Amino acid sequence: MNKKSILLVCLILTAALTVFGGGQNQTAGGAAGGIETVTAFSVFTPPPGISDIDTYGDHLAWQILQRRLNVNIEFQTVPAHDWQAQLGLVMASGDLPDFFLRINPMLAELYGRQGALMPLNDLINTRMPNLRQTMNEHRAVTGAMTSADGMIFFVPRLLIDLRLRHYCGLMIREDWVRDLGMQIPSTTDDFHNVLRAMRNAGTTNQAPFVGDFRFLIWAYGVAPGG
Numbered sequence: 143m144n145k146k147s148i149l150l151v152c153l154i155l156t157a158a159l160t161v162f163g164g165g166q167n168q169t170a171g172g173a174a175g176g177i178e179t180v181t182a183f184s185v186f187t188p189p190p191g192i193s194d195i196d197t198y199g200d201h202l203a204w205q206i207l208q209r210r211l212n213v214n215i216e217f218q219t220v221p222a223h224d225w226q227a228q229l230g231l232v233m234a235s236g237d238l239p240d241f242f243l244r245i246n247p248m249l250a251e252l253y254g255r256q257g258a259l260m261p262l263n264d265l266i267n268t269r270m271p272n273l274r275q276t277m278n279e280h281r282a283v284t285g286a287m288t289s290a291d292g293m294i295f296f297v298p299r300l301l302i303d304l305r306l307r308h309y310c311g312l313m314i315r316e317d318w319v320r321d322l323g324m325q326i327p328s329t330t331d332d333f334h335n336v337l338r339a340m341r342n343a344g345t346t347n348q349a350p351f352v353g354d355f356r357f358l359i360w361a362y363g364v365a366p367g368g
Contacts, residue, residue: 178213179213180215180216180239180240180241181241182217183218183220183229183242184198184243185221186221197217198243199217233258238258242296245296247287250296251289251295254295255293263294266294314326314336319336337350
């Protein structure tokens with residue numbers, strides 16, 4: 143990975159993850175003219191019942207991110223059930239992507255010590271002030287991220303705030319809620335009532351809920367796995 147690619151990866155991480163603070167112009171990816179291309183090794187399982195989303199590149203959020211950074215991300219996508227075997231093959235090939243969207247922390251340390259992954263210490267200290275602050279305030283986070291030799295080879299998904307402990311979170315169409323004369327739900331009962339009202343409104347081409355209901359278990363103090 144050359145220095146320009148490293149900067150671009152840093153910009154992508156800065157813009158994509160809310161735990162990072164921006165320390166760089168978002169248009170820097172196109173500073174040399176033209177669109178820069180970086181590669182990402184990702185694990186992706188298409189949402190059930192949706193036929194036109196096959197990679198992260200099909201997601202609107204990633205498309206907006208690429209336009210803002212003037213960068214093209216080529217996603218090397220593998221299925222979730224086979225990701226670790228595919229990761230091993232990629233590492234063995236020596237033809238590595240610019241960044242990984244998922245990696246086991248133990249494997250990150252293993253490959254990092256072998257020189258396949260670059261340490262992120264300097265990038266975290268100079269370009270990720272919010273993550274650096276979180277690490278300072280929560281020493282357990284720093285300990286979990288840091289290998290025995292003091293190097294950091296991955297950026298974690300932090301779930302310090304209990305409200306963030308569902309992977310995808312819950313999104314709702316605020317305009318639909320307001321059109322019904324209701325408030326954004328803040329309890330499970332509110333949520334139930336809003337969904338019923340959306341269903342009963344009888345509007346064409348609108349579904350009250352699409353997705354996975356498993357996030358509701360957090361409301362009852364239950365974590366995945368029991």
